[in-house]
Amino acid sequence: xxxxxxxxxxxxxxxxxxxxxxxxxxxxxxxxxxxxxxxxxxxxxxxxxxxxxxxxxxxxxxxxxxxxxxxxxxxxxxxxxxxxxxxxxxxxxxxxxxxxxxxxxxxxxxxxxxxxxxxxxxxxxxxxxxxxxxxxxxxxxxxxxxxxxxxxxxxxxxxxxxxxxxxxxxxxxxxxxxxxxxxxxxxxxxxxxxxxxxxxxxxxxxxxxxxxxxxxxxxxxxxxxxxxxxxxxxxxxxxxxxxxxxxxxxxxxxxxxxxxxxxxxxxxxxxxxxxxxxxxxxxxxxxxxxxxxxxxxxxxxxxxxxxxxxxxxxxxxxxxxxxxxxxxxxxxxxxxxxxxxxxxxxxxxxxxxxxxxxxxxxxxxxxxxxxxxxxxxxxxxxxxxxxxxxxxxxxxxxxxxxxxxxxxxxxxxxxxxxxxxxxxxxxxxxxxxxxxxxxxxxxxxxxxxxxxxxxxxxxxxxxxxxxxxxxxxxxxxxxxxxxxxxxxxxxxxxxxxxxxxxxxxxxxxxxxxxxxxxxxxxxxxxxxxxxxxxxxxxxxxxxxxxxxxxxxxxx
Amino acid sequence: xxxxxxxxxxxxxxxxxxxxxxxxxxxxxxxxxxxxxxxxxxxxxxxxxxxxxxxxxxxxxxxxxxxxxxxxxxxxxxxxxxxxxxxxxxxxxxxxxxxxxxxxxxxxxxxxxxxxxxxxxxxxxxxxxxxxxxxxxxxxxxxxxxxxxxxxxxxxxxxxxxxxxxxxxxxxxxxxxxxxxxxxxxxxxxxxxxxxxxxxxxxxxxxxxxxxxxxxxxxxxxxxxxxxxxxxxxxxxxxxxxxxxxxxxxxxxxxxxxxxxxxxxxxxxxxxxxxxxxxxxxxxxxxxxxxxxxxxxxxxxxxxxxxxxxxxxxxxxxxxxxxxxxxxxxxxxxxxxxxxxxxxxxxxxxx
Numbered sequence: 001x002x003x004x005x006x007x008x009x010x011x012x013x014x015x016x017x018x019x020x021x022x023x024x025x026x027x028x029x030x031x032x033x034x035x036x037x038x039x040x041x042x043x044x045x046x047x048x049x050x051x052x053x054x055x056x057x058x059x060x061x062x063x064x065x066x067x068x069x070x071x072x073x074x075x076x077x078x079x080x081x082x083x084x085x086x087x088x089x090x091x092x093x094x095x096x097x098x099x100x101x102x103x104x105x106x107x108x109x110x111x112x113x114x115x116x117x118x119x120x121x122x123x124x125x126x127x128x129x130x131x132x133x134x135x136x137x138x139x140x141x142x143x144x145x146x147x148x149x150x151x152x153x154x155x156x157x158x159x160x161x162x163x164x165x166x167x168x169x170x171x172x173x174x175x176x177x178x179x180x181x182x183x184x185x186x187x188x189x190x191x192x193x194x195x196x197x198x199x200x201x202x203x204x205x206x207x208x209x210x211x212x213x214x215x216x217x218x219x220x221x222x223x224x225x226x227x228x229x230x231x232x233x234x235x236x237x238x239x240x241x242x243x244x245x246x247x248x249x250x251x252x253x254x255x256x257x258x259x260x261x262x263x264x265x266x267x268x269x270x271x272x273x274x275x276x277x278x279x280x281x282x283x284x285x286x287x288x289x290x291x292x293x294x295x296x297x298x299x300x301x302x303x304x305x306x307x308x309x310x311x312x313x314x315x316x317x318x319x320x321x322x323x324x325x326x327x328x329x330x331x332x333x334x335x336x337x338x339x340x341x342x343x344x345x346x347x348x349x350x351x352x353x354x355x356x357x358x359x360x361x362x363x364x365x366x367x368x369x370x371x372x373x374x375x376x377x378x379x380x381x382x383x384x385x386x387x388x389x390x391x392x393x394x395x396x397x398x399x400x401x402x403x404x405x406x407x408x409x410x411x412x413x414x415x416x417x418x419x420x421x422x423x424x425x426x427x428x429x430x431x432x433x434x435x436x437x438x439x440x441x442x443x444x445x446x447x448x449x450x451x452x453x454x455x456x457x458x459x460x461x462x463x464x465x466x467x468x469x470x471x472x473x474x475x476x477x478x479x480x481x482x483x484x485x486x487x488x489x490x491x492x493x494x495x496x497x498x499x500x501x502x503x504x505x506x507x508x509x510x511x512x513x514x515x516x517x518x519x520x521x522x523x524x525x526x527x528x529x530x531x532x533x534x535x536x537x538x539x540x541x542x543x544x545x546x547x548x549x550x551x552x553x554x555x
Numbered sequence: 556x557x558x559x560x561x562x563x564x565x566x567x568x569x570x571x572x573x574x575x576x577x578x579x580x581x582x583x584x585x586x587x588x589x590x591x592x593x594x595x596x597x598x599x600x601x602x603x604x605x606x607x608x609x610x611x612x613x614x615x616x617x618x619x620x621x622x623x624x625x626x627x628x629x630x631x632x633x634x635x636x637x638x639x640x641x642x643x644x645x646x647x648x649x650x651x652x653x654x655x656x657x658x659x660x661x662x663x664x665x666x667x668x669x670x671x672x673x674x675x676x677x678x679x680x681x682x683x684x685x686x687x688x689x690x691x692x693x694x695x696x697x698x699x700x701x702x703x704x705x706x707x708x709x710x711x712x713x714x715x716x717x718x719x720x721x722x723x724x725x726x727x728x729x730x731x732x733x734x735x736x737x738x739x740x741x742x743x744x745x746x747x748x749x750x751x752x753x754x755x756x757x758x759x760x761x762x763x764x765x766x767x768x769x770x771x772x773x774x775x776x777x778x779x780x781x782x783x784x785x786x787x788x789x790x791x792x793x794x795x796x797x798x799x800x801x802x803x804x805x806x807x808x809x810x811x812x813x814x815x816x817x818x819x820x821x822x823x824x825x826x827x828x829x830x831x832x833x834x835x836x837x838x839x840x841x842x843x844x845x846x847x848x849x850x851x852x853x854x855x856x857x858x859x860x861x862x863x864x865x866x867x868x869x870x871x872x873x874x875x876x877x878x879x880x881x882x883x884x885x886x887x888x889x890x891x892x893x894x895x896x897x898x899x900x901x902x903x904x905x906x
Contacts, residue, residue, distance in 0.1 A: 069672070071666055071669050071670060071671055071672060071675070072666070072669060073666070073667045073669065075666065076663055076666030076667050077667075079663070079666075080652060080655070080663055083652070083654060083655060083659070084652065084654065087654040152650060153646065153648065153650045154650040154651065154652065155618075155650075156613065156616070156618055156644075156646050156650055157644065157646055157650045157651065157664070157708075157711065158667065159616075159617070159618060160616045160617075160618070160639065160642065160644040160646075160721075161639060161664060161667035161668060162636035162637070162639040162640045162667065162668060162669075163636065163639075163667050164636060547620070549573070549618075549619050549620065550618050550619070551609075551610070551613050551618055551619050
């Protein structure tokens, strides 16, 4: 009887959660032991991961609660948010989803696939999924917490205390951001662990192993090429723009920015196309740091202009700073690569000159297709079609920067949720926060898709006047649809420029392809996305919240 | 007149109109209300549902902005956190975080007053003991009965030892023993110079406790004054003696008739149900019978009794200066230093 009473008092006492957690962890470890005995190592790994993340979550929560032990209003509100977060049903569902996602992802991978792709898949989906889940969790938590306080009138008791309204909002934001920090850290630790476990499994071949070690689980700086005669190149582009302006002044005046961009894209495309009758030279500079390693990586994604050609038959010759490469027994060897696939050539750094410059010259050695008289041109599309990569650091440090960028984005999402909840009811606040998040997420795509309307030039005011005049002209000609379309496009463009763009900081994409997330970019993201926009949104939310009546009439 | 001159709450011509989404006036909840509550008064705000009591209270707390009129609380604007440091508020419902335990709840609100940890812990323990919840202090508030939640609500309202205590239906949902205890506490606080604004439907509470009363209806103050002013019937006289034999009663009636007084009711006074109930419970307690759940509250927390020894013993942390200030305020002179002179001037001019 006494034992039962004692057990009950423990369960109702301050250590109830410690007892429950210890029981759950003990049971999980016992099951893991059974799995190991039975030889189900994959299931054992998965369950260990889930348990580890859950334990990390509990320990981290205790750490954050300790961090917020200070006697300030903001810390008090933030701590209450943390307590609320782990008890909110929607948050709990997303939290469980997160804890299950990362350990179970390796189980769904196709084991016949190349290890390189499996590791990339795990990285992209684990961190991409984490970003999405945490963004939704953040929005629901921010809106649920503040709107819940208002709707349940709890806020009356809180704001009757000596707490400024801005402190209340800042406390909510801080609590959510710290909760996100914990979950981002957990997801990062889980991802790093499972990626390393996966990377230890056998690769398809040596090339696959090299790709995993040197192209995925690494951090590489990417250098884009410049033209070998930049003056002539720029002059040619300027001349082409002038010609277009003279030939079609009305068309050009409608959207000069878009016309200039189109001409440049055409020239860049031509420059990246290696025709059979001429060689193309690409200059990569700033490679002094790259010389410490024996090789740098030349990434190519060649495509041929004839779709009928054999996909494996893209052949070309390479000169490095004017010297043929590679040489075998005194003979200059051609390179053969599959088209439309990413290939990497390891170039010796001894070819890089003292100023850190490497000029790469390519000559087309394609075979002549049947029925043709000359070989097909090879295009290396600007962007990821041709770039030079060299190792700058390790995977774990890159992962840390990637997680920092993710956290900054979540700080913005939290601010959007807090600001929306400070102004609106729960459902409309969630909707508004989701719209801001969706805009931030899809801003890159939207900018490209609406590029036709991208008319904001150097002078915003002049552009506004030009646009209004052009729209009025269309209206006078009774072309109302076109006038409305033009104005709508302009407004969209301005909105897109004002709203934050997550696409500018695609850290997960970089990490999964072994590209360095530069520290400078992470800092910029922290300053703009993590602090600037949240501050702006916070001030907007506070301006409304400070004037808002937090009581509804009873009648 | 300001807080230094003994007025803790002053409203002049306060009106509140709620507007809809399109900013059209929807409900005029409070209209041209004037209130003046002096230091140490227990002031009753009475009125039926929808009469504007809660709206008035929420304007005093800075949760609502008046559409017109001016308000001073402890000589400052209601939104001023310097004033809120000395205000305690018990809302009409228990607006608490259901997932926090009773102890965590008090710790949370203590934190909002920037109290050092040691002071918070000390006061939390004393208050939990006072409201009889120390045995269930680790249970989430959401699992509590309404009465137990009210006790937590009362404890959080007292955590800062407020100079001005605003209580909205403090005895709602409580058993008569707890209700009596709260009434005793309110009377005790009043004796210590604390100001209490009591908003209630329990007319007996008001009669027992309040120095002054305002009765609201339709958003306006319809009557205001001391309980005696409002309740004493000048046209009647009551004489209370030991029980009289029938013959004496007849003689008295005859005497009154000779003085031209025809109306004379002779009745046996009844005890109040509250005192009977409390007597029975006290007898049962002496006999050692126990109830489950919250027990009856303990003694009033030391810091609320103005015990200088306790105040000195807790005011040792980093926030000791602030605490000492709060305690000083509680014991006598108003927190008058730093009152908003402009606001006071404008109120004085208006009144």
